[in-house]
Amino acid sequence: MKSKTSLPVSYRLAVTSRVLAAVVGGYLMASLASICLALWLPTSRADAVIVGMMSSFVFYLLAVLWCFACRTAGRAWLGVMAPCVLFATLAGVGWWVARP
Amino acid sequence: MKDGFRQAMAWLHTWVGLIFGWLLFAIFLTGTLSYFKDEITHWMQPEVQVHGVDDARSLAVAQAYLERQAPTAARWFITLPDSRDPGLSVMWQDKVDPGKRGNFIQKVLDPVSGQPVQVRESMGGEFFYRFHFQLQMPHPWGRWLSTFAAMVMFVALITGIITHKKIFKDFFTFRPRKGQRSWLDGHNAVGVLVLPFHLMITYSSLVIFMSMVMPAPIMASYGDDTRAFFSEVFPATDNAPALGQPGKLLPLGPMYAQARQQWAGGHVGRVAVNNPGDVNASVNVFRAGSDSVVHDFGSIVSFNGTTGEQVRVSGEPSLPAVIGGSFYGLHMGHFAGPVLRWLYFICGLAGTAMIGTGLVIWLGKRQLKHVKSGVMPFELKLVEVLNIASMSGLIIAIAAFFWANRLLPVSVAERSAWEVQVFFIAWGLSLLHAMLRRGRQGWVEQLGVGALLFVAVPLLNAITTSEHLGVSLARGDWAMAGFDLTCLGSGMFLAWAAWKMQRRAALPSKAEGVPSLKLKPEAH
Numbered sequence: 001m002k003s004k005t006s007l008p009v010s011y012r013l014a015v016t017s018r019v020l021a022a023v024v025g026g027y028l029m030a031s032l033a034s035i036c037l038a039l040w041l042p043t044s045r046a047d048a049v050i051v052g053m054m055s056s057f058v059f060y061l062l063a064v065l066w067c068f069a070c071r072t073a074g075r076a077w078l079g080v081m082a083p084c085v086l087f088a089t090l091a092g093v094g095w096w097v098a099r100p
Numbered sequence: 101m102k103d104g105f106r107q108a109m110a111w112l113h114t115w116v117g118l119i120f121g122w123l124l125f126a127i128f129l130t131g132t133l134s135y136f137k138d139e140i141t142h143w144m145q146p147e148v149q150v151h152g153v154d155d156a157r158s159l160a161v162a163q164a165y166l167e168r169q170a171p172t173a174a175r176w177f178i179t180l181p182d183s184r185d186p187g188l189s190v191m192w193q194d195k196v197d198p199g200k201r202g203n204f205i206q207k208v209l210d211p212v213s214g215q216p217v218q219v220r221e222s223m224g225g226e227f228f229y230r231f232h233f234q235l236q237m238p239h240p241w242g243r244w245l246s247t248f249a250a251m252v253m254f255v256a257l258i259t260g261i262i263t264h265k266k267i268f269k270d271f272f273t274f275r276p277r278k279g280q281r282s283w284l285d286g287h288n289a290v291g292v293l294v295l296p297f298h299l300m301i302t303y304s305s306l307v308i309f310m311s312m313v314m315p316a317p318i319m320a321s322y323g324d325d326t327r328a329f330f331s332e333v334f335p336a337t338d339n340a341p342a343l344g345q346p347g348k349l350l351p352l353g354p355m356y357a358q359a360r361q362q363w364a365g366g367h368v369g370r371v372a373v374n375n376p377g378d379v380n381a382s383v384n385v386f387r388a389g390s391d392s393v394v395h396d397f398g399s400i401v402s403f404n405g406t407t408g409e410q411v412r413v414s415g416e417p418s419l420p421a422v423i424g425g426s427f428y429g430l431h432m433g434h435f436a437g438p439v440l441r442w443l444y445f446i447c448g449l450a451g452t453a454m455i456g457t458g459l460v461i462w463l464g465k466r467q468l469k470h471v472k473s474g475v476m477p478f479e480l481k482l483v484e485v486l487n488i489a490s491m492s493g494l495i496i497a498i499a500a501f502f503w504a505n506r507l508l509p510v511s512v513a514e515r516s517a518w519e520v521q522v523f524f525i526a527w528g529l530s531l532l533h534a535m536l537r538r539g540r541q542g543w544v545e546q547l548g549v550g551a552l553l554f555v556a557v558p559l560l561n562a563i564t565t566s567e568h569l570g571v572s573l574a575r576g577d578w579a580m581a582g583f584d585l586t587c588l589g590s591g592m593f594l595a596w597a598a599w600k601m602q603r604r605a606a607l608p609s610k611a612e613g614v615p616s617l618k619l620k621p622e623a624h
């Protein structure tokens with residue numbers, strides 16, 4: 001780690017962008033993943049919700065790790081938003097199927 | 101960002117660890133103390149005596165008292181004495197308009213005389229327990245912040261494991277008296293040694309508040325009717341509403357006995373009575389958490405209060421509910437006997453030490469670069485002040501809380517709130533002190549004060565109460581004696597730490613500076 005004062009502004013902005021992708025994007029991704037589990041798991045409604053909530057934090061963790069492991073901040077957003085779209089589609093289908 | 105996966109993970113570990121380290125240190129230390137919540141409360145309210153009274157008698161006494169004092173309350177709670185908490189505690193909630201929460205009033209009763217024990221007002225161990233997840237902040241912000249900190253802890257643990265890949269080889273490497281290198285070895289050793297505990301405690305804290313922090317699946321499955329989820333998961337909380345006609349509540353004793361029969365002799369934790377003066381009164385008998393590792397929220401037998409008829413027994417929980425309940429039960433450790441409880445305590449201290457050593461390493465590494473010039477940049481000074489205040493300052497604050505309990509007059513208004521004030525005043529003063537007396541001198545002085553305060557706790561107890569070590573040991577009151585002895589031990593440890601720091605400060609930084617320059621790049 002170089003001394004902080006010598007870091008350029010672009011680097012700091014990139015780190016901020018990654019942090020946002022990890023915290024906000026990661027939470028969104030974890031929420032959507034848990035919704036998918038809640039709607040698609042073939043157990044009782046309450047159990048599916050419990051499993052969804054309980055495992056959501058693993059999805060959150062993976063999103064955070066990805067956001068700091070990938071090469072650029074752009075990839076961080078891409079890597080979080082792509083699964084978001086996938087989960088949102090699955091959740092939408094699940095919701096539509098379950099509609100009375 | 102650094103190249104390479106492990107470097108990136110080390111970077112993440114370093115920075116989330118720094119930013120949340122101070123808060124996590126406080127959460128871990130107060131949470132660790134909470135494993136001895138009841139014992140701390142026993143020490144802080146020495147007026148509550150241990151009586152070998154059976155539950156049926158306690159229950160009758162509590163019911164008679166509540167019928168006299170709170171016949172129109174919305175709800176009664178009776179918590180029976182157990183081996184750890186000798187108090188028979190009753191609590192009731194005033195009736196208020198629907199939608200609002202009525203005030204809770206709590207009293208500790210003497211199970212023999214049936215009168216409230218004249219006990220000093222104090223939150224006791226409950227303060228540490230509440231602080232470790234509410235952080236003395238308004239509801240629900242403290243719970244959100246502490247759960248977010250738990251998520252950061254989860255990230256820090258996993259990135260730490262990835263960074264430190266040679267876990268088992270390095271585990272047997274401890275190089276004492278090598279400055280930075282020893283701190284890092286210590287950090288790794290306590291991290292790896294109790295790794296299962298760390299993972300369990302961190303993940304379970306997320307699971308405990310999951311319906312608060314991750315409500316999306318509930319909303320997706322239940323729409324606007326989120327209450328339906330909770331009544332499906334916790335069916336026993338779905339009680340009959342009050343009818344508004346007065347009714348006569350039957351004695352609780354037979355319902356207690358019937359519930360125990362239902363659980364094949366399991367223990368009763370507490371009894372709740374809803375609408376006690378109403379014809380539609382309902383009685384819920386809750387199973388004690390100490391009965392099993394898996395905490396089962398649904399383990400309740402419900403009765404109609406006026407007919408005594410058994411309304412409902414909760415069924416076997418489903419597998420996901422059992423998993424969730426295990427997380428909860430393992431985190432709380434209600435089931436743990438004395439040996440396991442001490443193990444929990446030691447693991448908690450190891451976690452606290454892991455966070456503390458991490459903060460020390462972060463600073464130590466960066467200070468080395470400025471040793472020659474002798475001028476520290478502002479951010480390093482800031483981290484140093486926060487390190488001192490968050491670690492030794494918190495220790496002083498805890499000791500001050502115990503001292504306030506013994507020294508504040510019993511008649512002071514808002515006494516228990518004042519004990520808490522003293523805790524935060526002491527913490528604030530140590531922050532001020534850390535700003536004025538920087539570096540090792542700050543550490544030595546604060547650790548020294550902490551050592552004095554803790555070592556003197558048994559003496560303080562002996563002067564201000566009749567429960568000194570001679571009495572408590574002779575009577576076999578291990579909670580009281582154990583508290584005194586643990587404080588004495590902690591004080592001696594702090595004195596040793598202060599002495600080590602003092603000796604280091606006296607020597608030039610030669611001894612610690614040179615070997616640490618050989619730090620491997622992985623050791624961020």
